[in-house]
Amino acid sequence: MRRKKDQRRELAKEGLSRRAFLQGAGAAVSGGLLTAEMAQGAPKAESGKVVGPGTTPITLKINGKIHKLNLEPRVTLLDALRDRLDLTGAKKVCDRGVCGSCTVIMDGKPVYACNVLAIEAQGHDLTTIEGLRKGGELHPMMAAFVNHDAQQCGFCTPGFVVACTAFVNKHPDPTLEDVEKGLGGNLCRCGTYAGVRQAVLEAAKTMKGGSPNA
Amino acid sequence: MPKCKYDWPEAGDRKIIGTRVSRIDGPAKSSGEARYTYDINEPGLLFAKIYRSPYAHAKITAVDTSEAEKSPGVKAIRVIQGPGKEVKWAGDEIIAIAATSEEAAEDAIRKVKVQFDPLPHFVNEEDLSKAGANAKPGETKRTGDPDKAFSDPDVVASEGYYGIATITHCCLESHGSIAEWTGPNNLKTWYSTQNVSGTPAQVGQALRLAGVEVPDNQIETICQYIGGGFGSKFGPDRWGIETARLAKIAGKPVKLMLERDMELEAAGARPSCYAKIRVAAKKDGSIVAWDSQSWGTGGPDGAGMPPIPYVLTNIPNTVTHHTSVATNTGPERAWRAPNHPQAALVTMGALDDLAAKLNMDALEFFMKNAPLAGDRGKVYQEELQKAAELIEWQKNWHPRGDKTPGHIKRGLGISMHTWGGRGHTSNCNLLIHPDASVEVNLGSQDLGTGTRTVIALVAAETFGLPVNAIKVNIGDSKYPVSGPSGGSTTVGGVSGSVRRGSVDALNDLFAAVAPALGVPAGQLEAVGGRIQAKGDSSKSLSWKEACAKLAVKTIQATGKNPGPCKLGDSGVGGVEIADVSVDTETGIVRVNRMVCAQDCGLVLDLKTAESQCLGALIMGITYALYEQKVMDDVTGRMLNNNMEFYKLAGIGDIGELVVHMMTGPGYDERGVIGLGEPPVISPGAAISNAVANALGVRVPTLPITPEKVLAALEKGGVA
Structure with missing residues (x-):
């Protein structure tokens, strides 16, 4: 058991799984493990400059497009996407970094959009589920979800598709065991995991030779 | 040749029915x-939040919204329950506020001042001796002569305690709605609902009672997609009515979706059930007597007795007694197969313990007693055999207590279940257009079960077209009335109405093209995208050519369920077997494999049918091992009202799952029967029995947490 747990931690660190979030939550301010990562490359507000509580201009780069918004600093990336930009593929479910239904890709890594403030997401490359589909063609991960019926009510599905895509980008040849350990950060209520496992394994094959994203 | 004109095609004539079709959405x-x-984001949308009772039981003495009214962005406030009202569970709605953003609504809610006079509360019912006046004992019911049967010296009796905690629905899309007044008496609504056709009348009635005049026929309800319901989303709920009232006051559309904590506290609960059970059998294993004392809660109104003894209802001598316990917890809602998972857990647990006491192989014991299920005993025997074969029972089963060395103990456990699933009332409108397109309009909803897909599949099968040739319009109350999606009644309902409508529409098309083909309409058939003389493809038109003969006249047919010809039935069975490993050092239970052998009459789409069973197994693993609404005696509040501590199984927690749909002769001719509920009934009992088989001791209640496993091992078993 212990050995398996260690493996799970290793995999979890690469994505932002529920477990990784809980490990990092003690030290982070608002974005879990993200905080440390963002400190590296992100253009930060001038040190000492206080913004808010009123609205402040915010620029987000989402699916290759620049969006300029005026938001209170407390607005999460998820609420900005859903309520302000009408990008509703990322779902609001637990709203506290557990279920993965709001997963988006930030600089190649899957993150929970409910756990990132919109203001923190500035200067990062964001990809949402809407950005994975290019034109009329389904992304191979989406097609695999359809083939294996890895969806029922479908509310967790976009978050799963995004997380699975980021996972396969990082692990192009996953085993079933890898899938089970690496995708523990997304939860489903209808019970579609059996299909998801098969879908990820299939998509890992079809995504070879250049994935549409990241 | 079908005996009745709407009959399902014979096995050899089916093109799509029974194949694996990917869901069309x-x-x-x-x-x-x-x-x-x-x-849904409408222009000018306001966001509403609710101030809720922090007390499990209290009288409201004063309400002050003056500060909230001044809060920036606030557009409407409604006092739902004012001074003098008694709240009976924490999370009950008191004040609703609509504001320009979610943040502004939250700010205003924080400024609400409500005073309460707290009253005594009671939230934990497992220890019945503490329930006092909250316990309402029911009548004792008897069949045969249980006292005499138990006192027979030739019977072996087993006695035990079994239970299953209250769990919530935890729909990933929380309950809620959007309301927009498009005119003074015109209301457009979007509800996350299992009941699209039935919602406008419920909303209209509630609004008129509140003095808001709106005719039912001026209310539209839309629900194209629903993020989980599981039985908890049939009514508009009080908050859904408040949304419409806030929208009326503000003159703008209002969205109110529950936050996760309230979704778990107030919007879903499956009643608990605890039982002390005594059961007896002859030495050959035939069950002769049952005695159960059960109790449970479904919130302030208590809870009725689940159908126990379950499945094996013909046990000759029984005595049952149930106590309904009122608690200050969120009220119960139908939870996928209401009362059946509880009945299965306590019944199958007690019977499995009896088999162990008799030193009988559990499979042999259930096979022997299956006739006590009545007419369907033979089906259960077939399913027991199939499930046993898939789990490799002969190779993997051992008597109680895994005697192999080491701290990982493995075991197998069986459970059986039953459900009705007759198709509900359904109406559809079916259109064949001259441009060859086909539309089905039907006021149903797709909960993720594949309703859209089976509608398209039935029309496509009838017309000899591919599934993607059918446009399915559902999820709106403007379409013909169809029943709520509950009790596994939808697939039987919509397949019946669509089959009848399709056959009638096709006959109209035959009549329209018969002159051109020079063949009587009654001698035509629709096969492979063509209309042709039966058995003579030389006289044929493509579907497109045939429809062109309609010139400018669209064929319109209506279909109804129920209706002529037998297209469905009621009553299914199923058997599930779990293979688990239990770590006797940590108490952690892992599911290695689960198998499900399930009948549901004629399977329309094998892919989505299997998905229902796979999903049910996973949902069942979740309530068997992880889920419980944990209530705090001191505060009366739910302690785990979030998804980190209200646990759902993850992708790594489910093991290998195998589903076998019982189809073919003996099954198919029954027609279509619902499948949503049945496979979710047995997993808890099967896993509980497997854990008992592994450990040699019963972990009496679900969820089977590590703590409970270790506590059970203290009392006995293999460790």
Whole structure:
């Protein structure tokens, strides 16, 4: 058991799984493990400059497009996407970094959009589920979800598709065991995991030779 | 040749029925394009939040919204329950506020001042001796002569305690709605609902009672996609009515979706059931007597007795007694197969313990007693055999207590279940257009079960067209009335109405093209995208050519269920077997494999049918091992009202799952029967029995947490 747990931690660190979030939550301010990562490359507000509580201009780069918004600093990336930009593929479910239904890709890594403030997401490359589909063609991960019926009510599905895509980008040849350990950060209520496992394994094959994203 | 004109095609004539069809809304869902109620963004949309009772039981003495009214962005406030009202569970709604953003609404809610006079509360019912006046004992019911049967010296009796905690629905899309007044008496609503056709009348009635005049026929309800319901989303709920009232006051559309904590506290609960059971059998294993004392809660109104003894209802001598316990917890809602998972857990647990006491192989014991299920005993025997074969029972089963060395103990456990599932009332409108397109309009909803897909499949089968040639319009109350999606009644309902409508529409098309083909309409058939003389493809038209003969006249047919010819039935069975490993050092239970052998009459779409069973197994693993609404005696509040501590199984927690649909002769001719509920009934009992088989001791209640496993091992078993 212990050995398996260690493996799970290793995999979890690469994505932002529920477990990784809980490990990092003690030290982070608002974005879990993200905080440390963002400190590296992100253009930060001038040190000492206080913004808010009123609205402040915010620029987000989402699916290759620049969006300029005026938001209170407390607005999460998820609420900005859903309520302000009408990008509703990322779902609001637990709203506290557990279920993965709001997963988006930030600089190649899957993150929970409910756990990132919109203001923190500035200067990062964001990809949402809407950005994975290019034109009329389904992304191979989406097609695999359809083939294996890895969806029922479908509310967790976009978050799963995004997380699975980021996972396969990082692990192009996953085993079933890898899938089970690496995708523990997304939860489903209808019970579609059996299909998801098969879908990820299939998509890992079809995504070879250049994935549409990241 | 079918005996009745709407009959399902014979096995050899089916082109799509029974094959694996991918759900037609799969691409919309997997690409994030599917718009759920939560995703509707209307121009000028306001966001509403609710102030809720922090007390499990209290009288409201004063309400002050003056500060909240001044809060920036506030557009409407409604006092739902004012001074003098008694709240009976924490989370009950008191004040609703609509504001320009979610943040502004939250700010205003924080400024509400409500004073309460707290009253005594009671929230934990497992220890019945503490329930006092909250316990309402029911009548004792008897069949045969149980006292005499138990006192027979030739019987072996087993006695035990079994229970299953209250769990919530935890729909990923929380309950809620959007309301927009498009005119003084015209209301457009989006509800996350299992009941599209039935919602306008419920909303209209509630609004008129509140003095808001609106005729039912001026209310539209839309629900294209629903993020989970599981029985908890039939009514508009009080908050859904308040949304419409806030929208009326503000003159703008209002969205109110529950936050996760309230979704778990107030919007879903499956009643608990605890039972002390004594059961006896002859030495050959035939069950002769049953005695159960059960109790449970479903919130302030208590809870009735689950159908126990379950499945084996013909046990000759029984005595049952149930106590309904009122608690200050969120009220119960139907939870997928209401009362059946509880009945299965306590019944199958007690019977499995009896088999162990008799030193009988559990499979042999259930096979022997299956006739006590009545007419369907033979089906259960077939399912027991199939499930046993899939789990490799002969190779993997051992008597109680895994005697192999080491701290990982493995065991197998069986459970059986039953459900009705007769198709509900359904109406559809079916159109064949001269441009060859086909539309089905039907006021149903797709909970993720594949309703859209089976509608398209039935029409496609009838017309000899591919599934993607059918446009399915559902999810709106403007379409013909169809029943709520509950009790596994939808597939039987919509397949019946669509089959009848399709056959009638096709006959109209035959009549329209018969002159051109020079063949009587009654001698035509629709096969492989063509209309042709039966058995003579030389006289044929393509579907497109045939429809062109309609010139400018669209064929319109209506279909109804129920109706002529037998297209469905009621009553299914199923058997599930779990293979688990239990770590006797940590108490952690892992599911290695689970198998499900399930009948549901004629399977329309094998792919989505299997998905229902796979999903049910996973949902069952979740309530067997992880789920419980944990209530705090001191505060009366739910302690785990979030998804980190209200646990759902993850992708790594489910093991290998095998589903076998019982089809073919003996099954198919029954027609279509619902499948949503049945496979979710048995997993808890099967896993509980497997754990008992592994450990040699019963972990009496679900969820089977590590703590409970270790506590059970203290009392006995293999460790």
